[in-house]
Amino acid sequence: MRPLSPDRVRLTDSFWAPRQLQISEATLPQQFEKLEESHRLRNLRIAAGKEEGDFYGFYFNDSDVYKWMEAVAYSLKNHDSKKLRDQLDVAVAVIQEAQEESGYIDSFFQIRHPKLKLKNLNSMHEMYCAGHLVEAGVALAASIGDRRILDVALKFTHYLMSVFGPGKRRGYPGHEEIELALIKLSEFLREPEYREFARWMVDERGKRPTVFEQELEDPDSLSLSPWVTNVLCADGAYKGDYCQDHAPVREHTEVVGHAVRAMYLYTAAADLAGDQQDEALEAALVRAWNNLTQRRMYVTGGIGPSSFNEGFTADFDLPNLTSYAETCAACGLIFWGQAMLEQTGESGYADVIERALYNGALAGIGLDGTSYFYANPLESRGTHQRVPWFECACCPPNIARLIANLSRYVVGEAPTGFFVHQYVGLEASLVVDHIPVQIKIDTKFPWSGEVTLAVEPEKAVEFRLSLRIPEWTEDVSFDLEGSDDEAEYENGYAVFARTWSPGDSIKIDLGMMPGWVEADPRVLDNLGRSALTYGPLVYCMESHDNDFLPQNFTADTEADVTAGFEKDLLGGVRVVEVEGIIEVVQPSEELYPPRGSVQIDETTASFIPYFAWANRGPSQMQVWVRG
């Protein structure tokens, strides 16, 4: 199973399509300005010898330029834009000029440490940047036929492959990324050598003595990242779990360390495992996936609770107020989930993608399209707000490229037929047995669970149509109009294997209802608490909608709730009203009175979708409410 190529699917719905337009019109132009303002493009110009000056910012800042270009590639396919094309041309020229004759490109090292290139793979992110360069190159070539960055990326890739590889120097990146990029490169060029280079890096990782362990002995390497022992070692011994270098990937049993790194590694590994039916690798990935989704994932699909390592801690450690849950990590979870879905066809992976997409990832960008979260807590006491940019700005272009390229995650095809993974209104073009087929999906999802799917083959043709049954539904129906054909159920999909004729149409009712979930009681932070959901959407209380703090509310989870669409609120959202009680805050000199002293009132609270919070100025917010 694989995604449809971007020229064969177009989102047409009222939820995602306007967001894709906003990415084109607001987000990406704003990010280009930030790339300029923040010295990121200038670093490359200085490396190219076109400007005087010193490197400024984080040593991996080139990657933000590349990731932005990748997002631009997808976006230009959705919506052509003169402005974006012009901005793209500026960035492309800068990068072309900065690349050295050898193929090497990394402005930090070119400006600051030309003699220390590739000396420190554990922290210095040259390969990470290279990976994003490759992804940008592939995306631009595939989406709009622009091969300029692909050429740069290939030249750098060939340089890296001349240094590293079997029989050459051993090496792999501290921050995984190039592996999944090389796989995309191989797929696009239909040349296996890049994929095999990626496979070698994935296989070498974690074998003792590891590359990073050895780098700790090298003064040159250590001089570049003297802090790294804090994250790579514990009790005086090398651990490496921070960058998944604690053990070979096939021995992994749980997700550890930096969350984004882990997601990128496993995304590549999932592709590699499927490619060779590598059962040991598949088994490790399933173990890690289960550990992540059954023990270490927020209800929002956010992952990586700790700011210390930007990553994982322990099973069921999911604090709400301090949750890190980086936007990039939710994006990474979607990437990995998609790779697993494509390998297995099991709907559980699409369920997790949906959870992360509508909550933990989407919350990473404001409704204005130009403000961002890095961390995505599940509770706020008033200080957490989106900002227009970050010193470390990985998240803004990551959420932009995810949304611009969303069609990749929504529908898919296999030799046997067509898959609907996510319910998004769209138009898609298939060719089955040389017969063109148009698919049209019409829905107000996620504000309604009613979906109409029309199949328009040029003439009758047989294929399997697989429609995902979401994990959150308890009552779903698939009604093939004018036919008694019933779906079979397979891997969490309702499958219609039949001959389709022009005018065929399926009415789907996903049975979307507001409901309460609780957490496994080992999640100590959620004990006695419930979260309101509506289909894939996790809801929260925000202080703007209530005249008391969300934290002071206790929900009556047995009572009926009412849900109404408010078109003028937050770009149009379904608001859910919940009955419950609040503690009344009154002036008091007694900090610890006898129990029962505090006045309790009955009230009704308004809940909004989590992704939409923090768009109206400072506020308090809570997902897991008492009750």
Added chain:
Amino acid sequence: MRPLSPDRVRLTDSFWAPRQLQISEATLPQQFEKLEESHRLRNLRIAAGKEEGDFYGFYFNDSDVYKWMEAVAYSLKNHDSKKLRDQLDVAVAVIQEAQEESGYIDSFFQIRHPKLKLKNLNSMHEMYCAGHLVEAGVALAASIGDRRILDVALKFTHYLMSVFGPGKRRGYPGHEEIELALIKLSEFLREPEYREFARWMVDERGKRPTVFEQELEDPDSLSLSPWVTNVLCADGAYKGDYCQDHAPVREHTEVVGHAVRAMYLYTAAADLAGDQQDEALEAALVRAWNNLTQRRMYVTGGIGPSSFNEGFTADFDLPNLTSYAETCAACGLIFWGQAMLEQTGESGYADVIERALYNGALAGIGLDGTSYFYANPLESRGTHQRVPWFECACCPPNIARLIANLSRYVVGEAPTGFFVHQYVGLEASLVVDHIPVQIKIDTKFPWSGEVTLAVEPEKAVEFRLSLRIPEWTEDVSFDLEGSDDEAEYENGYAVFARTWSPGDSIKIDLGMMPGWVEADPRVLDNLGRSALTYGPLVYCMESHDNDFLPQNFTADTEADVTAGFEKDLLGGVRVVEVEGIIEVVQPSEELYPPRGSVQIDETTASFIPYFAWANRGPSQMQVWVRG
């Protein structure tokens, strides 16, 4: 009102007296060994030129030697000890030898930076160390007539007074301490000049431009503590709240910054305010006290929730799992409370002292007397354990000196009579109108609220006996045996103003009962939670006593509880049994099931006093339980 001198009161009870013996026999000898092992005494020997070597450890480590000596002084009064006297002699000789001819002593600067002495008052703690030297000198002279350290301390004090003072250089310490020490010095020597020097330092503090603000412009000063701008400045501007340098003390409205520093400052300020009926200073202290005790104090009397600044954050910000609540800060709260109590005679200050003493401070030392907490969280998920020593070891000698000197906080006298602030079994000697009076208090407090107080004057004599009515009681009785005399109530004390004859005795029933308290609903971390108390003791659940995690328990706070003394548990404690429910933890693949999925069982939970937790190996613990 003032404490009784140490030779006139002796604790005889079964709770504190054994602890004082343990301080003598176990704690202080162990701490001396740690002072040696940790290079603290060696630093001073190197400064004296008696050994070769470099300074090791924190630059303020001399203070731990001084604070240990102060504790030894009190302890030798309680229990003479050849071993402690020998250890004291070692320390005294080292200090005498290290002191320079000028009077200066601070081994860090003597060894490392002899040309940068007193260049950096904001961080370098020379005055802080001097204060502890003075306190040790006074304590040794007052308790056991040993003036050797007093002489050293006076010499350093005179040196400091030759450098700083009105008409000389402006200066005061980044970490307050010397102010309260100088006041003790004045009181002991009955010479006002030291108190006036302290008053000058308190008065100068916070006046713009402040001393520390100016030091930030001095490269020499900044070279000693390059990190200090992180804590002293915000948004590029000097703030100073970290060390209470944000405003003159008389303008303070709330407690800010490093908690121990604030407590030590206000302890001195309370004495100074009372000395001159300084109403502006008194008003500022009451404002700060009310802010602290009504908005920023844990139920345990722990204060300072944040590890970032080892101090205060915002009103009602009292997280349980991450509470810092340094042992020294609880000690400091007791010091300040005592100073306020002595100035005002109001029982509320003694209430707070009692709360901190039996909970937040006492938890700082293990039942073995040789293991310590620096931070005192109100919840643990298994990783918080007492240890034998710290790199920064302020807390161990602080809790030792508090317990060794406890009689200071228990009873007091004024020209008009005798006060019982804390209910501890003891024998005290008064002289009223030249008539000797013995007071004997007999009680099993805090395991019982029954107290017998016997008054034995040599012959009948009139005086006021004031007995504190604890804030936690709802039903207290004072029964003067064989008499109808009734107490009057004044400032939270029951006052018997009468003629006392040999054989007079009062039976006191403090009405001690287990009970539940809740928190002001602005304490968001405690919403929906209750804490169990028994008199002054705050209770907690520890996993050792229950076959489920404390966090999984919800108390039925309406149900009766049972409380029984278990003499073999934790040195003898009253255990309270509470009915409630738990979530049953079962293997599950579903992290977020529909609400109502988790099995709930009824159970009974055992609670122990908070101070006694973490004495049986790793455990989970919770003070604020659901219910």
